Amino acid sequence: MNNLPSNPSEYSADQSSIDNLLWQYVQSLNPDTVAQLSKPEPKVAQIMEQNLRGMLGNLPPEHFGMTITTSRENFGQMLASAMMSGYFLHQAKQRMELDKSIQTLHSSRDS
Template identity: 35%
Template sequence: MAFNANFFGGESETTLENTLIDYLQKQKPETLERIAQSATPEIKEIITHNVQGLLGMLPTEGFNVQIVADKQHMANLLASAMMTGYFLCQMEKRKALEENLSDTDSVE
């Protein structure tokens, strides 16, 4: 899973005003791939459920689901997923730290 920096195409008024998209487009693909791969399966699952909830989730069998969105809405969805991922990574680190601290309390 990697971010395609060319997803938003040419420079529209919207992309010129969006500093996050500008920042992402300046990153090396290897950097973005490494960041995407660093997410744990739990984080990927939560983000998947979050995005599916935002888009609506119908079973693929029996439904021909198509989603149409403009660039700004897709940029908002991307930003939301990125912020969710960042938040979840920080919470994972906090959980691990709290678990380690509680283990040191019981050592005494």
């Protein structure tokens, strides 16, 4: 059954409600937890940086000084994309660690 709203304004209201719940959840987290979640591993940070450079242009910042002007909406979309990339990479890492743990369990059980 299709649970999507019938018109775009309903979707926008539903998304806004979800965004508010997420924001409330993040605000309820322990500051140490937020700090830990805000620091990606160096490899993840490198991938995210490459992703953002791809969106903004590939000029290396150490050789070029540039200013980018955009709207609040476009900046928000770019930020959301970067956050989703980070979330995806974090979930992929967790999945990899789970797979390794399961393989280790299977290997130790077969021995």
